[in-house]
Amino acid sequence: MNEIDFVYFNLSATEIVVDSIAGLPPWASPGVLVPSHAEDRLSEKSATSYDGPVDVPASLKIVWREGGVSHQAELKRDDLGIPAKIKKSKISFTYLGGDKWRVKVLDK
Numbered sequence: 001m002n003e004i005d006f007v008y009f010n011l012s013a014t015e016i017v018v019d020s021i022a023g024l025p026p027w028a029s030p031g032v033l034v035p036s037h038a039e040d041r042l043s044e045k046s047a048t049s050y051d052g053p054v055d056v057p058a059s060l061k062i063v064w065r066e067g068g069v070s071h072q073a074e075l076k077r078d079d080l081g082i083p084a085k086i087k088k089s090k091i092s093f094t095y096l097g098g099d100k101w102r103v104k105v106l107d108k
Helices: none
Strands: 004-010 016-022 045-049 059-066 069-076 089-097 100-107
Touching: 069 100
Parallel strands: 004 089
Antiparallel strands: 004 045, 016 059, 059 069, 089 100
């Protein structure tokens, strides 16, 4: 079975609302991310699919609101080490604050 997990963390000091992640399926967007102090199971927000694989375009565009202000970031798939086709993987997105995101691919 192709289980794909997208997990999200917010290590900034403020709550953010992720409006969309262009390039990923709509179900993969996490919505509200509250601040946390660690990237652990207790503070993660996740979206899981068992229908994989998921095709990933050359770039992803994350649009979010922080303090009522809209922000966006474009992330290049090759720079992140994300394969063009995700299957049986865990992808971690961490908002670091200051418009910075960290993405990790974790094999299952």
